[in-house]
Amino acid sequence: MTDTDIKYLLPGIPDLHKINVYEKEGGYGALKKALGMKPDDVIEEVKKSNLRGRGGACFPAGLKWSFMPKNSEKPKYLCVNADEGEPGTFKDREIIEHNPHALIEGTLIASYAMGVTTAYVYIRGEYVKWMKILEAAIEEAYDKKYIGKNIAGSKYSVDMYVHRGAGAYICGEESSLMNSLEGERGYPRVKPPFPAQYGLWGCPTTINNVETLANVPVIINNGADWYIKIGVEKHPGTLLYGVSGHVNNPGVFELPTGVLLTDLIYKYGGGVRSGKKLKAVIPGGSSTPILRGDSIEGVRMDADSLMEAGSSIGTGGVIVMDEDTDIPDIIERISRFYHHESCGQCTPCREGTGWMEKIIKRINRGEGKLKDLDVLLDVANNIEGNTICALGDAAAWPVQSAIKRFRDEFEAKIDVEKTAAA
Amino acid sequence: MLNEARREQLDKIIKRYPKKQAALLPALYLVQEQAGYISKEAMQYIADYLEIPYGHVLGVVTFYTMFYDKPIGRHHIQVCTNVSCRLLGSEPLVSHIGKQCSIKPGETSEDGRFTLSEVECLGSCGTAPMMQVNDDYHENLTVEKVDALLESMK
Numbered sequence: 001m002t003d004t005d006i007k008y009l010l011p012g013i014p015d016l017h018k019i020n021v022y023e024k025e026g027g028y029g030a031l032k033k034a035l036g037m038k039p040d041d042v043i044e045e046v047k048k049s050n051l052r053g054r055g056g057a058c059f060p061a062g063l064k065w066s067f068m069p070k071n072s073e074k075p076k077y078l079c080v081n082a083d084e085g086e087p088g089t090f091k092d093r094e095i096i097e098h099n100p101h102a103l104i105e106g107t108l109i110a111s112y113a114m115g116v117t118t119a120y121v122y123i124r125g126e127y128v129k130w131m132k133i134l135e136a137a138i139e140e141a142y143d144k145k146y147i148g149k150n151i152a153g154s155k156y157s158v159d160m161y162v163h164r165g166a167g168a169y170i171c172g173e174e175s176s177l178m179n180s181l182e183g184e185r186g187y188p189r190v191k192p193p194f195p196a197q198y199g200l201w202g203c204p205t206t207i208n209n210v211e212t213l214a215n216v217p218v219i220i221n222n223g224a225d226w227y228i229k230i231g232v233e234k235h236p237g238t239l240l241y242g243v244s245g246h247v248n249n250p251g252v253f254e255l256p257t258g259v260l261l262t263d264l265i266y267k268y269g270g271g272v273r274s275g276k277k278l279k280a281v282i283p284g285g286s287s288t289p290i291l292r293g294d295s296i297e298g299v300r301m302d303a304d305s306l307m308e309a310g311s312s313i314g315t316g317g318v319i320v321m322d323e324d325t326d327i328p329d330i331i332e333r334i335s336r337f338y339h340h341e342s343c344g345q346c347t348p349c350r351e352g353t354g355w356m357e358k359i360i361k362r363i364n365r366g367e368g369k370l371k372d373l374d375v376l377l378d379v380a381n382n383i384e385g386n387t388i389c390a391l392g393d394a395a396a397w398p399v400q401s402a403i404k405r406f407r408d409e410f411e412a413k414i415d416v417e418k419t420a421a422a
Numbered sequence: 423m424l425n426e427a428r429r430e431q432l433d434k435i436i437k438r439y440p441k442k443q444a445a446l447l448p449a450l451y452l453v454q455e456q457a458g459y460i461s462k463e464a465m466q467y468i469a470d471y472l473e474i475p476y477g478h479v480l481g482v483v484t485f486y487t488m489f490y491d492k493p494i495g496r497h498h499i500q501v502c503t504n505v506s507c508r509l510l511g512s513e514p515l516v517s518h519i520g521k522q523c524s525i526k527p528g529e530t531s532e533d534g535r536f537t538l539s540e541v542e543c544l545g546s547c548g549t550a551p552m553m554q555v556n557d558d559y560h561e562n563l564t565v566e567k568v569d570a571l572l573e574s575m576k
Contacts, residue, residue, distance in 0.1 A: 075440070087504040087543035118438075125488045126544050128557040161438045166447055166486035169542060183446030183474070185485040201440055244506040244547035251548045286505055286543075317547065319505055333508055337542055 006230055006238060007254045008218045009211065010098055017133060019140040022101040028146055030217035034109045035154040042113035046216065048224035050236050055081055055172070055209030056285065056314045057390075058235065058303045061216075064206060067196035068114045074203040078116040079181065080107055081209045082123040082134075083165055083172035086285035087337060088317030091240035092210035094252045096123075096130040099214065100137035104160065106216035108146060111158045114206060118159045121210075122177050125166045135162050169341035173389045174207040176343070187345050188389035211240055231256030232302040235313075241301065243269040245320040246276070257302040264301065264318055276322040280406070284314025286334050287394030289401030290327070310401070327406040328413060331398055332360040338395030349392040352383040356399055368414040373403055423467035428452045432471070442472045446482055450489055459490040487541075495530045495537035497575045499523075500554045503540045506547035515551055516540055518565055522572055535575070 015021045022028070034042050047062030068076060080103070084092045095103055107119050123131050138160055141147045149157045163181055165171050171180040175189035178200050199205020215237050219227045228236045235257045241264055244250045249270030261283060265271065272278050278293035283301070289311040291299070299309045306313045321330065339353035356379055359372050380396040403410060424432065432452055436445045449472060453464045460483055469476040483489045499519060503512045520526055523536045530537040546552040549561030560571060
C-alpha cells in the first residue's frame, strides 16, 4: 500500500494542539478504549502492529514493552525520549508543536499497558518553546483527568512530567538519558542489566521516542491489521521524514515507510537547489552511512531497504548534498560533532573520535599523508563495537562510508608525491 | 540564593521524583535564570538544598554545555554550524556576526552585550541556517535578517 494521504501524526488540522480540538477529532478515544482492555492485550496489539522505534534503532516497540516485569514491587517508569539531537533530525518538535496530545495519549496508553506510575518526557534543553507547548498540553490533560488519579474514570493512575535536558547529545542514548534524569552526568550505562530490569533508580523502565509513542493511538483505534498495511509490512506506519540541505523545499514530510529516497528528494524536497546535480545523501541523520547520489535509484526508506543499500534508516533525517559539496569537509564537521559529544567514558571513543577529527582536518588542510586514509579506517574500525553505547559506532560509520564511497575526494587533497616518501 | 518564588518552584519540582537529586538539572536552571550563571556559591547552595555533595554538582555543571559557570553576555548568540546549516552557509554567518560584534566564537563583547558560540545541531535543519539567541530560535537566516536582529538587541 502506498497511500501517501494517510497523515495521522501531522494531519494539518488547525489548533490540534488544543485539547478541545483534539477531542473533537476523536482524541483520547484510544486511551478510553485501551483502559477497557487488559494491559497485556494492549501490548499484544502493539506487537502485532509491528510498530518499530522511531529514534533510530527500529526496535519493535511492543516487544520492548513486553520486557517489563508483570509483577514488580518497585514502581515502573516510562521515559519519553524528546532529546532530538541527531544532526539532520527535526521531526519530534513537529509532533510536539502540532499534535502534542497524540504524544500524551500514546504515552498514557503505553504507561497503562506496562503498569507505569510515572512518565517523564526528557526534552532537549534548547527546545524551550516546545517544552512550554508540551507542558501546557499536559496541564490541559490533567485538567480533563486524562492524567493523574483514576484517569478517564478508570482505576489506573499515572503522572506525567517534563524534564529538561541541558545540551548533551549523548543524553538521547537511553541509559544516559536515565542517568541525566537522575541528576547525574550523562554517562551511558553498561548493558545488561537492561532498563526493563534496572532503569531509573534501579526500577523497571522503558524508554520510547516521541514519534514511536505518537503512533500508538491510531494502532489502538484502528487495530494492528489496519496499521500493518501502511507502508512496508515489516516496518509499517508513516514516518516523519526530515529533508534538509541542498533542496528547494526542505521540511518534514509525513509519508508511509518505504517511500523512494529519490521521491523524497525530487518530489517532496523539490529537487536539488539551483538545478545542480546530486552528489551525496545521508539518509537517516548524521550517523548513518553516506550514500553516493548515483547509487540511490530504487532505494526505499525503510529499515531493510536502506540496510541493503549500505546505510540505515536512522531517524529518517535526509541530508541532501549537491555536486559542489566538499565531502571531506562535511565528514570533518561530522567527526568534530562526535568528538565534541563523546562523553569520554570509553577510551576508543574518547581518543578515537579526536584522532579522526584531527586526521581529517589535516587532510583538508592539504597536509594529509597517503597512509592517513588507512589510519582513519583503522581508528574507525577500532571504535566500532568497542564502546558502551552506540555513539562510538555513530562516529565510525560516516568516516568508514565516506572513505569507501568518496575515496577519490580524500585522495585528491593529498599530495601523493610529496607524502609517498614520508 | 534562590528567591522565594523560585524556591517554591523547586520544592514543587522535587516532589516529582523519588530522589531529590533528580531535581538537580531543574535547580541549576532556576539558579541560572536568576543570576545569569552558576557561581561556586550557588553550586554549594544547591548541593546543600538537595543534600548531595558539592563535587557532584560541580561535575554536573561542567558536563552540560547549557550551564554556565561564568557570566556571559546578555544576548547569547548560538549559531548552529552542523551539517545542514553548514551546507547552507553557517560559516560566513558566524564570521559576519563576529565582525559586527567584534568578537570571536567563544568570546563575550566588552560591553557584556553579546556572547557568540558555535553550537551543534539544534534540530532546525529544515530551516537552516539558524541560530538561537537566549531561548529563541531564529531560522532561515540571511545576512539582512541577522543584521536586523543584532540592531534590535542593541
